[in-house]
Amino acid sequence: MAESTFAARSYRDDGVVLRTHRLGEADRIIVLLTKHHGQVRAVARGVRRTGSRFGARLEPFMVADLQLVRGRSLEVVGQAVARGTYGSEIAADYARYTAAAAMAETAERLTANDGEASLPHYQLLVGALAALSRGAHAPELILDSYLLRALSTAGWAPSFTDCARCGEPGPHAAFSAALGGIVCHGCRPPGSPAPAPETVHLLAALLSGDWSVADTSEPIHRREASGLVAAYVQWHLERAVRSLRLVERDDPTSLPTRQESSLT
Ligand SMILES: [Zn+2]
Numbered sequence: 654m655a656e657s658t659f660a661a662r663s664y665r666d667d668g669v670v671l672r673t674h675r676l677g678e679a680d681r682i683i684v685l686l687t688k689h690h691g692q693v694r695a696v697a698r699g700v701r702r703t704g705s706r707f708g709a710r711l712e713p714f715m716v717a718d719l720q721l722v723r724g725r726s727l728e729v730v731g732q733a734v735a736r737g738t739y740g741s742e743i744a745a746d747y748a749r750y751t752a753a754a755a756m757a758e759t760a761e762r763l764t765a766n767d768g769e770a771s772l773p774h775y776q777l778l779v780g781a782l783a784a785l786s787r788g789a790h791a792p793e794l795i796l797d798s799y800l801l802r803a804l805s806t807a808g809w810a811p812s813f814t815d816c817a818r819c820g821e822p823g824p825h826a827a828f829s830a831a832l833g834g835i836v837c838h839g840c841r842p843p844g845s846p847a848p849a850p851e852t853v854h855l856l857a858a859l860l861s862g863d864w865s866v867a868d869t870s871e872p873i874h875r876r877e878a879s880g881l882v883a884a885y886v887q888w889h890l891e892r893a894v895r896s897l898r899l900v901e902r903d904d905p906t907s908l909p910t911r912q913e914s915s916l917t
Pocket residue numbers: 816817818819820821836837838839840
């Protein structure tokens with residue numbers, strides 16, 4: 654009887670760990686983005702004890718095949734088998750770590766009320782973490798590409814060619830986060846920034862995944878693009894993504910105080 658009840662309440666899914674925090678002496682709450690069940694909060698019991706059966710499989714940015722048991726308010730992690738061990742390569746590098754933290758935080762916000770429509774976002778995030786961990790491209794480019802595509806997945810696709818407001822064919826010179834990207838002369842709100850044409854070209858490449866253009870872009874245009882992406886993300890998430898501020902810090906000696914929750 655107990656066995657069948659357990660079976661009815663348990664399910665398997667792949668999930669990526671977005672964030673963890675302590676629960677009591679030995680347990681941890683794991684915030685996951687799953688492939689098929691949206692965002693899930695689950696308790697991992699005994700995970701902070703040495704010799705835990707979960708090992709290091711439930712650290713931020715890890716991808717695991719999970720057995721989850723439905724509980725009253727939180728799920729409980731029954732089993733976790735590592736699928737992608739991206740965590741260690743990411744945590745060892747400051748630029749990768751801050752990019753991954755900003756991606757995980759954005760994913761948590763964007764999928765908080767998403768129900769089960771998580772597959773595109775899951776694939777996008779796992780792809781970006783994999784690219785970060787193997788150093789496929791500069792971390793800030795992977796982050797900005799992820800952010801633009803994540804917002805597109807959430808229904809806020811920017812336009813970097815035709816006017817985002819009236820649709821007049823581009824190219825146009827002005828950028829407005831509030832109006833959805835590049836805007837024509839007639840639509841541009843007063844005070845809108847006018848980024849370099851190369852920056853607009855880079856933004857379009859990051860959105861479409863044209864890495865040959867992105868990888869050969871100049872640092873000055875990357876910085877300008879990052880500022881516009883951050884403005885766009887912040888506008889749409891309505892409050893600043895805390896981790897984006899860490900990314901903007903260049904000095905590797907001023908390591909951020911990582912949330913205690915991520916290290917315990
Ligand atoms: Zn217009």
